Amino acid sequence: MTDHDETVTVRPSTLAWVRRHLEAGERIVGAEALHGGATAEMRRLAIGTRDGGTRYLVLRSFVDPTRQGPAEELLHREADALTALTGTGVPAPGFVAVDPTAAHCEYPSLLMTHLPGRAVLDDEGLETRLPLLARQLVAVHAVRPSVRPREYVALTTADTVVVPEGADAAVWAAAIDVIRRPAPRYEGRFLHRDFQPGNVLFDLPAEGPPGAAGARITGTVDWAAASWGPADLDVAHCSTNLALLHGPAWGLRFTEAYQEAGGVLAAAAAERLYWQVREPLALSEEVRWVARPWQEAGRTELTTRVVEERLDAYLTSLMGTPG
Incomplete structure (x- = not known):
């Protein structure tokens, strides 16, 4: 914002x-x-x-x-x-x-x-901001509300996924098959459900890149989708957004940063993969809508086609990442 x-x-x-x-x-x-x-x-x-x-x-x-x-x-x-x-x-x-x-x-x-600060979508300084984002999400998942919000809602089905033009059909078919399975059992957590850089506000140093020492998070906004579900789902959503904004490697890095910050994900590799691929498959249905606010915020190079290519590359990396 x-x-x-x-x-x-x-x-x-x-x-x-x-x-x-x-x-x-x-x-x-x-x-x-x-x-x-x-x-x-x-x-x-x-x-x-x-x-x-x-x-x-x-x-x-x-x-x-x-x-x-x-x-x-x-x-x-x-x-x-x-x-x-x-x-x-x-x-x-x-x-x-x-x-x-x-x-x-x-x-x-x-x-x-009103909270001070601003959302930061720049590539520059991301290495410094990433652990801050991870620690903030761990704190969100530690909240234990007196009244639980509604259960999470899956944002896609195996039959509504939109495979990007030029994508590896076999990889996407394999990923779609993953979410045809029943959802794994999970330990519920308080979820933001749209935790991503556009909804996190930073106070940045007056000088230096938008991630230099001294940057701090001043707040997280847009809680309209708050729900109860697996921590993996929030992590997967943020990871996918980071992959589309900054490149697939950053999506994988956020998952690591979340665990380094003390966050706990599903123990079994197959269970983690189920949640990880759900979010890129869901975003496949609305790439143009996802890219628009980033373009309006100045990331004009993130055309629909560029975002589709990054989405394909990120899903491919997930399907090829062991455990």
Whole structure:
């Protein structure tokens, strides 16, 4: 998620709803668009405090239908996740209010606190950021909410995979056969379910590359898909995104970094492979949609074709990696 200096207008009913959730003496003094979100309209609201200061809130509104399901369900899940994360040590936005059915706002909306920092998608500095990402995901999986979120949802089936043009058909067929098997048994963990560089905010040194010593994570955002399932699934999702953003070797390296950070994956090689290939197979169905926010963030070289080629190379490497 990245800030953008673009003044916007918040719709009247939504504006009135936000005002009802401010502290006494506070007022909305500005609003700007936040770019980088793929599923909702995001606004950063500047709130003038009664002591003359300024604080910020984020308004998330589902203006259009989503690929992930009904907006009401997504907003309930995100609100529940933000509440569960309070006091855990995992930096996430603070929950303020939710209107999942648009009873008060023009569109289903969530109001939360604003976190400093920005998402970093550059190749430069990745070697330094990678262990930070791994440690953050280990911390997420250590959360034990008082009320479990829903069970994870598989994002693909063996019959809906889209094999990229020019890919090795035999490799893809073998990978598809892997997910035809019943899902392995697993020890459940609290999952973000879309943990990847676009949803992690960094505070970076004023000088040096975007990964130099001193870089730190300030928060993880977009918890609308939070669920309960195997840690392997979150690791596989982030690994696949890293492979597409930076090259297949980085996807494999993240799995190692997660384990080096103390994370525990499935013990059996066949079980690990089941979860590992699920995510690249799922992303095969929406490569264009996945690449678009990266292009908008400045990674214009990541065309749909380039991402497809990296996806094929990464899946091939998984299928050829022993144990």
